[in-house]
Amino acid sequence: MENVVDTLIGCLQNFSYLGIFVILMLCGLGVPLPEEPVLIASGYVAYQEITELPPTIVVAMAGILLGDLTAYLLGRRFGSNPALLRVAKRYVTLRILAKARRFLRDHGNRTIFIVRFMPGLRMPTYFIAGSMGVRLAVFVGYDFLAALISVPVSIIAAWYFGPEIDDALKFTGRFHRVLLVFLACLVIYWVWRAVRRHQHPAHGGVSKSSQSRQ
Numbered sequence: 001m002e003n004v005v006d007t008l009i010g011c012l013q014n015f016s017y018l019g020i021f022v023i024l025m026l027c028g029l030g031v032p033l034p035e036e037p038v039l040i041a042s043g044y045v046a047y048q049e050i051t052e053l054p055p056t057i058v059v060a061m062a063g064i065l066l067g068d069l070t071a072y073l074l075g076r077r078f079g080s081n082p083a084l085l086r087v088a089k090r091y092v093t094l095r096i097l098a099k100a101r102r103f104l105r106d107h108g109n110r111t112i113f114i115v116r117f118m119p120g121l122r123m124p125t126y127f128i129a130g131s132m133g134v135r136l137a138v139f140v141g142y143d144f145l146a147a148l149i150s151v152p153v154s155i156i157a158a159w160y161f162g163p164e165i166d167d168a169l170k171f172t173g174r175f176h177r178v179l180l181v182f183l184a185c186l187v188i189y190w191v192w193r194a195v196r197r198h199q200h201p202a203h204g205g206v207s208k209s210s211q212s213r214q
Helices: 002-028 035-047 053-078 082-088 094-107 110-117 119-131 136-161 165-199 203-213
Strands: none
Touching: 002 035, 002 053, 002 165, 035 053, 035 136, 035 165, 053 119, 053 136, 094 119, 110 119, 110 136, 110 165, 119 136, 136 165
16 A cells, blocks of 8 residues: 555655546546545645645545546436446446445435445445436535545545654554444444334324324
């Protein structure tokens, strides 16, 4: 991972904000490059004062959100197009697309928030969200909220630790593990609530129907 970060740092030292924006946008479109080392490299060039910290965070957020939004809009425009799906199969398996669709159906729009922390499912889920007609405002809201949690933490950690790249990676790794445990607990809670609602329908409807018969 450190070798990848070192390579990215060299790139961002030359292209600064433009490099941050373009690389993170491509990550959102499914380019096989983890987002985390790009954010760490972005924080390090801010530490080097090649870029400034607040604009670095803003540019990184913009690149990520634009990549995610592009995947969503492609799904909205072409999601039911068989020809496009045949092309998509070269990059994303049908099993992953089916898993993303099932995840959306089971957990609703909250899935947009959850999968931001699940790189393998993120792009296909956002594509499926577009094809299933999730409202644009809902998509952007959930995606922005999720990015606002993860992106500044990684960049600020790299800026804070400076040359100690390994320490920054360890810190963000622990942060994401805690976050994933929290999200797993949320999913379990949502499933439990859904099961309870299915087993014990609301009593209000029963009382109203019984009143109408009296």
